[in-house]
Amino acid sequence: xxxxxxxxxxxxxxxxxxxxxxxxxxxxxxxxxxxxxxxxxxxxxxxxxxxxxxxxxxxxxxxxxxxxxxxxxxxxxxxxxxxxxxxxxxxxxxxxxxxxxxxxxxxxxxxxxxxxxxxxxxxxxxxxxxxxxxxxxxxxxxxxxxxxxxxxxxxxxxxxxxxxxxxxxxxxxxxxxxxxxxxxxxxxxxxxxxxxxxxxxxxxxxxxxxxxxxxxxxxxxxxxxxxxxxxxxxxxxxxxxxxxxxxxxxxxxxxxxxxxxxxxxxxxxxxxxxxxxxxxxxxxxxxxxxxxxxxxxxxxxxxxxxxxxxxxxxxxxxxxxxxxxxxxxxxxxxxxxxxxxxxxxxxxxxxxxxxxxxxxxxxxxxxxxxxxxxxx
Amino acid sequence: xxxxxxxxxxxxxxxxxxxxxxxxxxxxxxxxxxxxxxxxxxxxxxxxxxxxxxxxxxxxxxxxxxxxxxxxxxxxxxxxxxxxxxxxxxxxxxxxxxxxxxxxxxxxxxxxxxxxxxxxxxxxxxxxxxxxxxxxxxxxxxxxxxxxxxxxxxxxxxxxxxxxxxxxxxxxxxxxxxxxxxxxxxxxxxxxxxxxxxxxxxxxxxxxxxxxxxxxxxxxxxxxxxxxxxxxxxxxxxxxxxxxxxxxxxxxxxxxxxxxxxxxxxxxxxxxxxxxxxxxxxxxxxxxxxxxxxxxxxxxxxxxxxxxxxxxxxxxxxxxxxxxxxxxxxxxxxxxxxxxxxxxxxxxxxxxxxxxxxxxxxxxxxxxxxxxxxxx
Numbered sequence: 001x002x003x004x005x006x007x008x009x010x011x012x013x014x015x016x017x018x019x020x021x022x023x024x025x026x027x028x029x030x031x032x033x034x035x036x037x038x039x040x041x042x043x044x045x046x047x048x049x050x051x052x053x054x055x056x057x058x059x060x061x062x063x064x065x066x067x068x069x070x071x072x073x074x075x076x077x078x079x080x081x082x083x084x085x086x087x088x089x090x091x092x093x094x095x096x097x098x099x100x101x102x103x104x105x106x107x108x109x110x111x112x113x114x115x116x117x118x119x120x121x122x123x124x125x126x127x128x129x130x131x132x133x134x135x136x137x138x139x140x141x142x143x144x145x146x147x148x149x150x151x152x153x154x155x156x157x158x159x160x161x162x163x164x165x166x167x168x169x170x171x172x173x174x175x176x177x178x179x180x181x182x183x184x185x186x187x188x189x190x191x192x193x194x195x196x197x198x199x200x201x202x203x204x205x206x207x208x209x210x211x212x213x214x215x216x217x218x219x220x221x222x223x224x225x226x227x228x229x230x231x232x233x234x235x236x237x238x239x240x241x242x243x244x245x246x247x248x249x250x251x252x253x254x255x256x257x258x259x260x261x262x263x264x265x266x267x268x269x270x271x272x273x274x275x276x277x278x279x280x281x282x283x284x285x286x287x288x289x290x291x292x293x294x295x296x297x298x299x300x301x302x303x304x305x306x307x308x309x310x311x312x313x314x315x316x317x318x319x320x321x322x323x324x325x326x327x328x329x330x331x332x333x334x335x336x337x338x339x340x341x342x343x344x345x346x347x348x349x350x351x352x353x354x355x356x357x358x359x360x361x362x363x364x365x366x367x368x369x370x371x372x373x374x375x376x
Numbered sequence: 377x378x379x380x381x382x383x384x385x386x387x388x389x390x391x392x393x394x395x396x397x398x399x400x401x402x403x404x405x406x407x408x409x410x411x412x413x414x415x416x417x418x419x420x421x422x423x424x425x426x427x428x429x430x431x432x433x434x435x436x437x438x439x440x441x442x443x444x445x446x447x448x449x450x451x452x453x454x455x456x457x458x459x460x461x462x463x464x465x466x467x468x469x470x471x472x473x474x475x476x477x478x479x480x481x482x483x484x485x486x487x488x489x490x491x492x493x494x495x496x497x498x499x500x501x502x503x504x505x506x507x508x509x510x511x512x513x514x515x516x517x518x519x520x521x522x523x524x525x526x527x528x529x530x531x532x533x534x535x536x537x538x539x540x541x542x543x544x545x546x547x548x549x550x551x552x553x554x555x556x557x558x559x560x561x562x563x564x565x566x567x568x569x570x571x572x573x574x575x576x577x578x579x580x581x582x583x584x585x586x587x588x589x590x591x592x593x594x595x596x597x598x599x600x601x602x603x604x605x606x607x608x609x610x611x612x613x614x615x616x617x618x619x620x621x622x623x624x625x626x627x628x629x630x631x632x633x634x635x636x637x638x639x640x641x642x643x644x645x646x647x648x649x650x651x652x653x654x655x656x657x658x659x660x661x662x663x664x665x666x667x668x669x670x671x672x673x674x675x676x677x678x679x680x681x682x683x684x685x686x687x688x689x690x691x692x693x694x695x696x697x698x699x700x701x702x703x704x705x706x707x708x709x710x711x712x713x714x715x716x717x718x719x720x721x722x723x724x725x726x727x728x729x730x731x732x733x734x735x736x737x738x739x740x741x742x743x744x745x746x747x748x749x750x751x752x
Contacts, residue, residue, distance in 0.1 A: 025559035032533070157408070158749060169558065169718055171551040171726075178539075178547055181745040182738035183401035325727070328704065333722050342545055342735040343728050346709050350547075351701070352724035359718040362558035369557040373534060373749035 001033050004368060004375050005053070005104055007040040007097065009124075010116030011076070014138050014164075015041070016067045017361035018115060023060045025365070034372060038063060039110070040085075040100060044118070046076045047093040050085045053100045054107065058085065098127050105132030109375040111368050114139040115361075126153050129160065134374055136367045138164040138360055140238040143245070144253050150245060159374065161367035166239045167193060167334045167354040169363030174370075175350060176246055176338065184340045186247055188309040188347075190318075191336035192329055193239045195355040196222045196230040197261075197304040199332045205301050210288040211281035218277070222332060226273040231261040233304070237315045240306035244313045251313065259316025261288075261304070295319040301327045325349045377409050380744060380751050381429070381480055383416040383473065385500075386492030387452070390514050390540075391417070392443045393737035394491060399436045401741070410748060414439060415486070416461075416476060420494070422452045423469040426461045429476045430483065434461065474503050481508030485751040487744050490515040491737075502529050505536065510750055512743045514540040514736055516614040519621070520629050526621060535750065537743035542615045543569060543710045543730040545739030550746075551726060552622055552714065560716045562623055564685040564723075567712035568705055569615045571731040572598045572606040573637075573680040575708040581677050586664040587657035594653070598708060602649045607637040609680070613691045616682035620689045627689065635692025637664075637680070671695040677703045701725045 006022070008015050022036050029035060037057035040049035048066070050056040058066070062083055069078055080087045088096045097112070104110035105128065112128040114121050114137045122142035125135050126149070135153075137143065142153060143162055154160055163173045172191075179186060192198045199222055203213040214231070217223050223230050237258045244251060264270070266280040295302045300319040303326050307314045320327045325347070329335050334354025337347035353359050382398070384391050398412050405411060413433035416425035424442070426432040434442070438459055445454055456463045464472045473488070480486035481504065488504040490497050490513045498518035501511050502525070511529075513519065518529060519538060530536055539549045548567075555562060568574045575598055579589040590607070593599050599606050613634045620627060640646070642656040671678045676695040679702050683690045696703045701723070705711050710730025713723035729735050 021559055028559055163554075169555075169560075170724065171547055171554055174550055174554060175547040178550060178742040178746070179545075179738070182545065182741040183397055183404055184545075184738050331722065342732075342738050346707065346728065348546065348726075348728035350551075350724075350726055352719050352722065356718075362555070362560050362718050365558040366554040370554070 001030075001035055002372060002375055003035050003037055003108060004372060005037050005039050005057075005108060005110045006113055006368065007042075007100060007110060008038065008113045008115060009042040009097075009121055010114060010118070010139065011041055011043050011066070011070045012115065012117070013357035014360045014364070015115035016070055017357040018113065018364050019063045019067055021361050021365050023063060026060070029369075034369070036368065039104075040097070041066060041076065042093060042097070042116075043070065043076045044116070045090055047088045047096055048076045048079060048085055049088065049096055049100060053104055053110075056084060058083075094124055097124050098131070101128040101131045101133045109134065111136055111371060113137075113364060113368065114142065115364065117141065119145070122149060122153065129153065129156055133159070134371045135160045136364055136371070137162040138364050140165045140235075140242060144238045144241050147245075147250050147252055159371070161370060162242070163367050164360045164363035165242055167336065167350070168356060169359040169366070170334060170336075170350055170352050170354055172243075172336055172350055173246065175348065176243065179338065179340055179342070179348070180247070184342045186338055186340045188307075188339035189243055189247075189336065190305055190307045190309075190326065191334065192303055192305050192326055193334050193336065193354065194230060194236050194304065195332035195334060195353070196227075197236065198329055198334065201301070201303050202330045204288060204292050209285045211285050214281055215277060226268065226276075228262060228266075228268060228273070228276060233258045233260055233315050236304065236306055240308060240313055240315050243306070244308050247308065249308075249313065255313070257312075257314045257316070261317075291317065303327070303329070325351065377406075377411055378748060378751055379411050379413055379484060380748060381413045381415050381433075381484060381486045382489055382744065383418075383476060383486060384414065384489045384491060385418040385473075385497055386490060386494070386515065387417055387419050387442070387446045388491065388493070389733035390736045390740070391491035392446055393733040394489065394740050395439050395443055397737050397741050399439060402436070405745075410745070412744065415480075416473070417442060417452065418469060418473070418492075419446065419452045420492070421466055423464045423472055424452045424455060424461055425464065425472055425476060429480055429486075432460060434459075470500055473500050474507070477504040477507045477509045485510065487512055487747060489513075489740060489744065490518065491740065493517065495521070498525055498529065505529065505532055509535070510747045511536045512740055512747070513538040514740050516541045516618060520614045520617050523621075523626050523628055535747070537746060538618070539743050540736045540739035541618055543712065543726070544732060545735040545742070546710060546712075546726055546728050546730055548619075548712055548726055549622065551724065552619065555714065555716055555718070555724070556623070560718045562714055562716045564683075564715035565619055565623075565712065566681055566683045566685075566702065567710065568679055568681050568702055569710050569712065569730065570606060570612050570680065571708035571710060571729070573612065574705055574710065577677070577679050578706045580664060580668050581672075585661045587661050590657055591653060602644065602652075604638060604642075604644060604649070604652060609634045609636055609691050612680065612682055616684060616689055616691050619682070620684050623684065625684075625689065631689070633688075633690045633692070637693075667693065679703070679705070701727065
């Protein structure tokens with residue numbers, strides 16, 4: 001039986017879902033001679049770590065209790081004293097994770113899994129890699145840091161996986177990695193990588209008003225609490241940067257051209273979320289309706305896409321033929337078209353649900369399993 | 377620098393293309409600290425093997441000469457005497473491959489790559505796996521043998537890859553493997569996995585006659601020399617079986633329901649290829665036109681698909697909504713829809729060129745590279 005030791009950073013929706021997936025896959029993984037041993041879990045304040053990372057693990061009963069506690073809004077520290085583990089507070093977390101990485105990285109191995117949304121984890125991850133551990137990310141931030149740090153982070157590229165940072169569990173990174181590994185040069189990627197903006201654009205196509213559609217998307221839970229976090233395009237830009245860097249581009253986030261769907265005057269420094277939803281959005285209705293109509297007159301539809309091509313990495317609105325994989329996209333699915341020597345006339349297309357904790361955590365788990373040959 | 381030793385069985389179009397890809401990727405792989413060393417090549421009659429598999433390899437200049445000789449129709453044996461290698465004839469091939477596998481399997485590792493179309497390789501492959509080697513297949517036959525042999529072949533499932541057996545280089549097997557590894561149960565797969573039949577069905581949709589379309593497909597080089605090899609559905613059935621077995625189904629090829637697009641009376645035992653093309657096909661025109669029209673009246677289109685669902689693995693014609701990924705398919709692209717817990721309402725869709733030596737060989741090469749963690 002091969003053991004994969006796992007330390008999970010972040011126990012928001014994705015982190016908790018990952019723990020539940022690990023537990024529900026026990027018998028499946030046992031059939032494959034695999035066992036995943038969770039040795040520690042972090043939230044934004046604390047690290048809960050077994051006393052002896054080489055010999056012990058958090059058992060399933062306790063992990064479920066931990067998930068329940070976190071769902072109910074309790075911090076990890078509330079679990080202190082209920083088992084053979086320690087809870088370390090903020091200032092100790094980094095040191096203790098690195099201690100565990102040092103101990104396990106040179107012996108049985110450790111997968112450090114970043115399901116947080118923090119930009120502060122990159123140093124821990126880099127050190128973990130240096131110490132011989134593997135790293136799996138659902139968190140985009142460490143991959144969209146400055147290029148020098150990024151290159152350090154991915155230098156041992158077989159030790160790092162980050163499928164769920166783009167299109168959730170959709171096999172986007174895995175597929176691009178395969179294409180590149182076979183020496184098939186990719187010359188163009190175009191994708192709709194935001195379920196939220198995909199939904200918004202396909203609803204606009206049906207003649208609805210922008211303000212109406214964004215409010216509906218918020219009502220359906222498709223948007224961030226402040227929908228401007230989606231409409232600004234930075235989340236898509238991070239995904240685009242991750243893909244561009246995978247293609248070998250040495251660029252930084254601030255070099256991307258990013259089109260925001262709202263102007264500065266309607267930004268968070270000028271008005272509250274409520275004001276934006278109730279008043280700001282409406283001032284954009286006729287502009288957006290005109291754009292949609294303009295596209296339609298040419299037989300096109302409007303999509304919010306990332307385009308990586310030539311020397312251009314661009315995120316924003318684009319008119320696309322109604323009869324293309326991107327043009328046909330409806331609802332909140334993600335879709336990506338990859339053009340290469342082998343997929344020149346008609347692209348390699350990957351499409352499906354690109355958001356949701358279940359799918360995202362499933363992608364993280366598949367990444368962990370895919371690292372198994374690096375474990376004893 | 378990590379060395380992956382490779383022995384290529386089969387030097388038809390895919391095998392030769394693979395050798396060329398390996399050569400043209402030298403600098404790419406060097407950047408990743410990888411070097412692929414080709415120690416031997418088989419055709420249907422002989423094995424050309426370096427004198428010392430641990431220390432030697434066939435150099436690029438010689439491999440290109442080998443590709444040229446094979447393209448020109450010369451057998452491998454014609455190269456005898458032109459370097460530090462031996463050419464073994466038919467009756468010795470198996471023994472010599474297994475000797476090499478035994479030597480390398482327990483030391484530096486060996487990837488035995490089956491690019492042949494033979495059903496005779498399965499024993500060599502099973503022994504290679506037993507001896508600690510890795511196996512990569514573009515050849516469907518060893519994976520569609522009796523279930524007991526299949527299970528032996530894939531028992532060390534991390535040592536075997538076979539992406540290019542389904543949809544050529546399209547990441548179909550890799551994606552399904554990821555979904556399954558994450559504990560996301562797949563309850564339905566439907567796909568159009570024959571470029572030839574995809575082309576035929578989309579042309580029929582435009583009102584052309586069956587006989588006309590099949591003859592055109594043959595003219596474009598889309599079909600086998602005898603198009604009945606495509607129209608009979610057995611090639612699609614093998615792909616369906618490979619996918620069903622990947623899902624864990626313990627079934628054999630003869631348990632699949634396979635619909636042939638021509639009746640027995642028009643089969644190879646009743647008439648020659650020429651007769652079939654000139655006369656036989658026309659007798660099917662009105663039947664096929666009626667089926668296409670019938671589907672169209674319901675807003676559907678006709679597709680030749682494989683369906684794996686419930687307890688059914690079926691290959692044949694199906695009416696599908698015009699407005700589904702399969703219904704929208706045009707030309708010779710492959711497309712596959714995967715339904716699971718995570719991809720329930722809208723499936724995970726993978727689409728793109730599913731045939732061609734370049735793409736198929738690229739898939740094989742990506743598989744070899746993906747095995748690198750098992751090599752020293």
